[in-house]
Amino acid sequence: MNIQEQQQHFKELVKLMEHTLFKKGDDYANADRLSNFKLSGAISGTDAKQIALDLIAVKVSRLGNLFHSEKVNNESISDSILDLANYSILLHMIVNEGLHTQNEKHTCFESTEFKCNCKILCERNPDYL
Numbered sequence: 857m858n859i860q861e862q863q864q865h866f867k868e869l870v871k872l873m874e875h876t877l878f879k880k881g882d883d884y885a886n887a888d889r890l891s892n893f894k895l896s897g898a899i900s901g902t903d904a905k906q907i908a909l910d911l912i913a914v915k916v917s918r919l920g921n922l923f924h925s926e927k928v929n930n931e932s933i934s935d936s937i938l939d940l941a942n943y944s945i946l947l948h949m950i951v952n953e954g955l956h957t958q959n960e961k962h963t964c965f966e967s968t969e970f971k972c973n974c975k976i977l978c979e980r981n982p983d984y985l
Contacts (some may be wrong), residue, residue, distance in 0.1 A: 869938075877942045890950055908947035914938040 857865070884892040891905035900907070909974055922933045931939075 869941075873938060873942055873945070876938055877945065890946070890953060893946065893950060905947065908950055909944055910938060912943045912947065915943060939973045
């Protein structure tokens, strides 16, 4: 796969991830799009982060089974990988929820360079860690 093919694949995958994330979010959440993780955490005596990690673990386990299976009955390998990527994004949202006020703006993601000029907590900011 060359760089152009990789970029095209990535763009298509991100569009599919976005569509899937928001469509499933409509089924699972209310106005607080992370509410299902928070409620599940409260019910199980943990928190939203742990619920997201548990779901990531389930997807990794599922992929392991699919890679060693001759027949896939329901959810495909591609679907499981897509879900795994989206659960990772949702975990990122859970971890970062409330860190930024409406007046603060991430500017580092507007650049193609891997550096941060944000004046807020940001994982690209060297002072973040």
